[in-house]
Amino acid sequence: MNLPTIADIVIIGGGVMGASAAYHLARRGLKNIVLLEKEPFFGQGATGRCAGGVRYQFSTEVNIRLSLASLPMFERFKDEIGQDVNYRPCGYLIVATNHKDANTFLRNVDLQNRLGVPTQFLSGDEVRTRLPLMKFDDAVAGTFNQKDGTVDPNSVVMGYVGAAQRLGVKTFTGVELTGIDLRRDKVEGVQTNTGGIKTRMLLNAAGPWAGQIGQMAGSRIPILPVRRQIFTTNPLKDIPDDFPFVIDFAQSLYFHREGEGLLVGMSNQKETPGFDQSVDENFELINFEAAIARIPLLETARRASHWAGLYEVTPDAHPIYGATNITGFYICAGFSGHGFMHGPISGKLMSEFILDGKFSSVDVSMLDLNRFEEGRLIREYNVV
Ligand SMILES: Cc1cc2nc3c(=O)[nH]c(=O)nc-3n(C[C@H](O)[C@H](O)[C@H](O)COP(=O)(O)OP(=O)(O)OC[C@H]3O[C@@H](n4cnc5c(N)ncnc54)[C@H](O)[C@@H]3O)c2cc1C
Numbered sequence: 001m002n003l004p005t006i007a008d009i010v011i012i013g014g015g016v017m018g019a020s021a022a023y024h025l026a027r028r029g030l031k032n033i034v035l036l037e038k039e040p041f042f043g044q045g046a047t048g049r050c051a052g053g054v055r056y057q058f059s060t061e062v063n064i065r066l067s068l069a070s071l072p073m074f075e076r077f078k079d080e081i082g083q084d085v086n087y088r089p090c091g092y093l094i095v096a097t098n099h100k101d102a103n104t105f106l107r108n109v110d111l112q113n114r115l116g117v118p119t120q121f122l123s124g125d126e127v128r129t130r131l132p133l134m135k136f137d138d139a140v141a142g143t144f145n146q147k148d149g150t151v152d153p154n155s156v157v158m159g160y161v162g163a164a165q166r167l168g169v170k171t172f173t174g175v176e177l178t179g180i181d182l183r184r185d186k187v188e189g190v191q192t193n194t195g196g197i198k199t200r201m202l203l204n205a206a207g208p209w210a211g212q213i214g215q216m217a218g219s220r221i222p223i224l225p226v227r228r229q230i231f232t233t234n235p236l237k238d239i240p241d242d243f244p245f246v247i248d249f250a251q252s253l254y255f256h257r258e259g260e261g262l263l264v265g266m267s268n269q270k271e272t273p274g275f276d277q278s279v280d281e282n283f284e285l286i287n288f289e290a291a292i293a294r295i296p297l298l299e300t301a302r303r304a305s306h307w308a309g310l311y312e313v314t315p316d317a318h319p320i321y322g323a324t325n326i327t328g329f330y331i332c333a334g335f336s337g338h339g340f341m342h343g344p345i346s347g348k349l350m351s352e353f354i355l356d357g358k359f360s361s362v363d364v365s366m367l368d369l370n371r372f373e374e375g376r377l378i379r380e381y382n383v384v
Pocket of ligand 1: 012013014015016017018036037038039042043044045046047048049050051052053054175176177178205206207208209228229230265308309310311312332333334335336337338339340341342
């Protein structure tokens, strides 16, 4: 298909945000939607490299409300979109190994319970009983919510792209946005490596690259790319089917079942911002050792695969939704390492904002771009 010369809206980025927004805008009846992805396939950015974790356990009301709206959309995905996304409600068990974190966990559980999420607060002994394969002598407390779990990211992106195409959205891979045409601070069109498109509306859903897209329009978008990496193991017969998504909070170290083995990740707190997506083998060794200290049976495990991807980090670890200083230039990005799970509702919210001028499903009006200039930052504690 040739690139059209005119569109009602151009969406940049074929990850979960762009795909979900394209589908939701088309479902609301917008015509002439164009979705552009620079890579040869959709979902090769942060979305395709993520751990697939989905959870209700957050420390701020807005993130919990986003999960309350978004996670049921994964449960309904097959009926609505026609694609199985393999939602596995194995539960997240987040472990505190110091009293400061344990006190914060208590406050988080209280907030989650008040908003209708039945998270349980666990003692250190309860953590040890639930995780007999793990060495958690230092566990002080834990939190557990059964409906947290994992979902397959690729199926979600391809589900939304396919459904959007069936509704008439024109989707392109291998097409890179290279410039934005403006006239008196209004969007007039875009330039790409394969031609220009006239449009009055542009949605920046470029994840870790969203700051670069902002620069093309002269809009400062404070999103930094920060490398994060993961490895998976060979099948481990001792890991039970119902092994939860475990987070050792103080070390930002996490584990969940991946096929018959484990997926293991850990955040390198010394990582500096940049677009490098190669695996840092030295840090992988540190990650492996930390993982073995928690799950001794990993000593005999083999690495099955490994990869790195980019978190899209904002100064307050919350996303940016809505308008920018340029008329017609919208943004939905900056999910700071936990955006996959909020992809379904975020695309819907952007369709509401673009077509109705307000967010109806969840009030995310405080997550506007202006909050950084105006010092209205919102802190999230539960980000690993
Ligand atoms: C290792 C790792 C683990 C993670 N684990 C989880 C998790 O367990 N749960 C969770 O919810 N989240 C997790 N995340 C975060 C999650 O992946 C992101 O928040 C989410 O996928 C962001 O989606 P997106 O659509 O905004 O960005 P992306 O998926 O990166 O999509 C943006 C797209 O824009 C494209 N693009 C960029 N520039 C251009 C251009 N000029 N022209 C055209 N296209 C362009 C890119 O190629 C990319 O495909 C993890 C992330 C990483 C890296």
